[in-house]
Amino acid sequence: MDASNILLWPTPKSFHVNGGSNTVARVFVQEALDPHRRDLEHAEAYRVALQNEKAVLTARTEDGLRCARATWAQLASYDQLPDLVIEDAPLFTHRGVMLDISRDRVPTMASLLCLVDQLASWKINHIQLYVEHTLAYRGHEDAWRAASPLTLDELSELDRYGAERGVALTANQNCLGHFERWLRHPRYAPLGERDQGMVTQEGHYLAPNTLCATDPAALDLIHDLISQQWPCCSGAYANIGCDEPYDLGLGRSREACEKRGKAAVFSDYVSAVASLSRKYGKRPQFWCDPQPNENQNLPEDLVALIWGYEAGQDFSSRADAHRAAGREVWVAPGTSCWKSTTGRTWNRRGNLDRAAREADAPGFLCTVWGDQGHRQPWPVTLMGLADAAQAAWHGPGFYDNRAAGRYAFGDEALGDWLAELGDVDAEICRGETPLLDGSPSPGQQVWNQTALWHDMNIPFLEREGVGDVDAWRMVKARLESLRNRLPASVDPVVKAECVYAVDTADWTADRAIMRRLKSTREQRLDLSSRMAGIIAEHRRQWLLRARYGGLEDSAAHWVRLITHD
Numbered sequence: 001m002d003a004s005n006i007l008l009w010p011t012p013k014s015f016h017v018n019g020g021s022n023t024v025a026r027v028f029v030q031e032a033l034d035p036h037r038r039d040l041e042h043a044e045a046y047r048v049a050l051q052n053e054k055a056v057l058t059a060r061t062e063d064g065l066r067c068a069r070a071t072w073a074q075l076a077s078y079d080q081l082p083d084l085v086i087e088d089a090p091l092f093t094h095r096g097v098m099l100d101i102s103r104d105r106v107p108t109m110a111s112l113l114c115l116v117d118q119l120a121s122w123k124i125n126h127i128q129l130y131v132e133h134t135l136a137y138r139g140h141e142d143a144w145r146a147a148s149p150l151t152l153d154e155l156s157e158l159d160r161y162g163a164e165r166g167v168a169l170t171a172n173q174n175c176l177g178h179f180e181r182w183l184r185h186p187r188y189a190p191l192g193e194r195d196q197g198m199v200t201q202e203g204h205y206l207a208p209n210t211l212c213a214t215d216p217a218a219l220d221l222i223h224d225l226i227s228q229q230w231p232c233c234s235g236a237y238a239n240i241g242c243d244e245p246y247d248l249g250l251g252r253s254r255e256a257c258e259k260r261g262k263a264a265v266f267s268d269y270v271s272a273v274a275s276l277s278r279k280y281g282k283r284p285q286f287w288c289d290p291q292p293n294e295n296q297n298l299p300e301d302l303v304a305l306i307w308g309y310e311a312g313q314d315f316s317s318r319a320d321a322h323r324a325a326g327r328e329v330w331v332a333p334g335t336s337c338w339k340s341t342t343g344r345t346w347n348r349r350g351n352l353d354r355a356a357r358e359a360d361a362p363g364f365l366c367t368v369w370g371d372q373g374h375r376q377p378w379p380v381t382l383m384g385l386a387d388a389a390q391a392a393w394h395g396p397g398f399y400d401n402r403a404a405g406r407y408a409f410g411d412e413a414l415g416d417w418l419a420e421l422g423d424v425d426a427e428i429c430r431g432e433t434p435l436l437d438g439s440p441s442p443g444q445q446v447w448n449q450t451a452l453w454h455d456m457n458i459p460f461l462e463r464e465g466v467g468d469v470d471a472w473r474m475v476k477a478r479l480e481s482l483r484n485r486l487p488a489s490v491d492p493v494v495k496a497e498c499v500y501a502v503d504t505a506d507w508t509a510d511r512a513i514m515r516r517l518k519s520t521r522e523q524r525l526d527l528s529s530r531m532a533g534i535i536a537e538h539r540r541q542w543l544l545r546a547r548y549g550g551l552e553d554s555a556a557h558w559v560r561l562i563t564h565d
Helices: 062-075 109-121 141-147 152-164 216-232 254-260 262-278 316-324 345-358 378-393 401-409 412-421 426-430 451-456 469-484 492-516 521-545 551-564
Strands: 014-017 028-033 046-051 054-059 084-088 094-100 126-130 168-172 237-239 283-288 303-307 329-332 363-368
Touching: 028 062, 046 062, 054 062, 062 084, 062 109, 094 329, 094 378, 109 126, 109 152, 109 378, 126 363, 152 168, 152 216, 168 216, 216 262, 254 262, 262 283, 303 316, 303 363, 316 329, 329 345, 345 363, 345 378, 345 412, 345 426, 363 378, 378 401, 378 412, 378 492, 401 412, 412 469, 412 492, 426 469, 451 469, 451 492, 469 492, 492 521, 521 551
Parallel strands: 028 054, 094 126, 094 363, 126 168, 168 237, 237 283, 283 303, 303 329, 329 363
Antiparallel strands: 014 084, 046 054, 046 084
């Protein structure tokens, strides 16, 4: 057996096989903690040496030994191993995952604890739960009552569980924008920048979503939330959000923004929230938007999270600007799983690679969002997290589908299957097929979603959309092929989720084809009937991993497709 036949995830930096043969069940494992090892410079660097049925795990810190144990646990899944030496260290010191629990889907505690175990096995050492309104804050029941929120005791339990496994839980509460779930309630509406929604240039309605940055009462609310959540999380950082404050300067703070500048008003507010975080011993982080809102007055100790989710995303310019101001920078790419049921493999890996390659940063925080009802199946999300663990530890440019499948699902073939599923409409997304009118495509056609998702949300009778009939028939043929090749050995729950992924994508491809051709009323009724079955399956699967709270809002997105068609 050579090194290429031994799958490990994330891939070690150095892996040498020296012949020999070891029966794993007979191997004696010895741990060696040596703080003076000069060849293990990074705190999490480690060495694993196996020979003559003795494995020696060496590191200079407990964190390094934890990483060595994770690698040995994967090696121990084989019956026989050759003599080998692995020497390894991470690219990023902080390797994190942020899971959105505010866009309807709040996981059960069993799901969260299972996720921590999974992440720890991949040497992820940082986790955040993105919170808007789904934490059971005392005195704010009207904001979270219908959401089946995580309780503060559950958050503390998750913190302890993660800490025992080397995964630090970081506090997370969006503190300015994305506050629409609060501002819809009469009690909190007066704290908003605006008392009415607005319509974007694209014709989308945006409900009031931003706290008034000049209202001391808004800051009092944030202080209350911070005082309750921050002590439950032992991680050294706290994410205060503050991204996409769409309403800022358009309502109650207009005069201040016109007089002092919108960037100054934003920076003063963020600085005030950061100061509150420091009172609880946390170093604050904030989302640095691609079109930054801030000015030079932000505090130096604020960590800039440079986020962006496309394969061509520029991380370096924002990172350079914040580093020049003396600020710590983390990169925050995504899994490309949201606004899809299939994922976007090509985009995800391009996005992860660019984040890992471009920014000289201590932290790498991969994000999982739940836009439009968090309807992506869990295996699609988990495959994205596996790729993120690889990029954060090993660096860009190398993804082994079978290794990811082995250690995410216990099935190597499923890794290949999911990677192919995420590329099922890649040509249309990338614009490599002609547009409906036959004109050549100018480049990437679809952003922050799959082509399937994009087309699904176009009204049935409208003719716009990317990809012609032949392109969509090709997508449908690929989906049918994937359906027939789903590995039979997959766990039944995971298998049902994968079938759901194909069923929803197949429904959408049929709808895309029908939109481009003449269709009968009977065909459209049949399409709606199929969606009724998809909704039922969505509900069934949701309750296996998540709490009930947001299910009706999530399912309503599917129902609207039938209503509008």
